[in-house]
Amino acid sequence: MNIRFISLVLLMIFIFFWEVSSKNSLNIPTASEVFSTFIELVKNDVLPQAILNSLCRFFIGLGIGVFFAILIGLILGYFTKIELLFEPFIQFLRPISPIAWLPLVVLLFGIGEFGAIFVISIAVFFPMLTLCISGVRHINPTLLMMAKNLGAKPYFIFKDIIIPGAFLHIATGLKLAASIAWIHLVAAEMLGIQSGLGYLILDGRNILRTDIVIVAIISIGFLGYAIYLLFSYFEKLILKKLGGL
Template sequence: MLIGFGALLIVWQLASILSGHNQALFPPPLLVGEALLEMIRSGSIFTHIQISFLRFFSGYLAAVILAIVLGLIVGQLPAIWRVLDPIVQVLRPVSPIAWSPFIVLWFGIGNMPAIVIIFIAAFFPVLLSTVSAVKKVDAMYLRIAANFEMTHTERMWKIIFPAAFPMIANGLHMAIGSAWIFLVAGEMIGAQSGLGFLIVDARNALSLDIVMACIIIIGILGLLLDQAIRLFEGWVARIWGGQAAIK
């Protein structure tokens, strides 16, 4: 990993030198590093990161909870899913940013537009993975539930959910990447704080070293989120993988 980052810095520095652009237009690594250190020293960057994380997890967790509950229900009702599936397939490819004019009109400015955009970005991957996971639950598990005369609620939470969750976790992984990407775009719409706002504010001031520093921070935080969800997937595989669902 360190070798890869080192090679990237070298290529970046060479590109900055050979491009012939003014450093203000194509800031080299050293200039960006100075801007990053200044934001860290002032503490301003931590405030923006905290606000961005608050918006991110508000939208992401709301999407995950609703998508999993809805997916567990409709995944067991094929007739209803046949009606909903075409609607989902039409809405899913639409970029959350395409909804931004309506989102701003309906929710105003501030935190809500970013949260709603993150919600939309995370909702569909989790919903589709949950429905698919429920459909693939081994019929043997359901027969065991019937033999023990479990109620619908008991069957849902003791059999179907644990059996499906390893596959649902893959949807959570895809959703967290998608939601993090659209966090920045969401914060560029009507927000007055956060990493996305900081990029727009620095761009308007032609402080491209700060823009690049923010891009690096977003990338690093995205990498940390990706690693965290990978650890979570590993934990899920250990707890609920294999035959765990029938215990």
């Protein structure tokens, strides 16, 4: 039997038991009530607007974090002495939770988009930085030595050897970075933003609308899964392309 069909059946069973068990509950809405709230939020443009705001922050923060991680990671991976110079700073900053920066950012810059985007960027920066450095280190040293002996300039070494050689690690890390970015986005919106899915959860809590909270949580899960599938697809395309080279 098809695995996806079994998963669908299990989902239907879960929804059925949810509907039945919460019929007489004062705190937990039924599945049908949550679905009605979903339709209401879509018709009122509340949910689409929240999703759009969250996705915009997600892609901006992810793009900034990944860009600087790749740029700095390639440099540190190639120039070992520079990496040794900055390693204490990296190891000091890396364990700090990205969410821990948010109160400081809010105090310095106020509540707004900057705080959420900063949290996302810093969340994906260090994992991608580590993968980029590792990717450069896995390049065959003989290739680099031959290029230097033949008088290749640093620009061409980076363009023709370093970037292609580390690209496999970068492509693999993008899916991980996307998941990390999505998780921290929702947390950032719950702490310092007045829009988005994270804020919708808080808003539902403040007005004692458990159904709105559940709709927002389910939306976060579905979008997170869609993002995972999207980046998994791109990862497979890249790996297939590299495998054919």
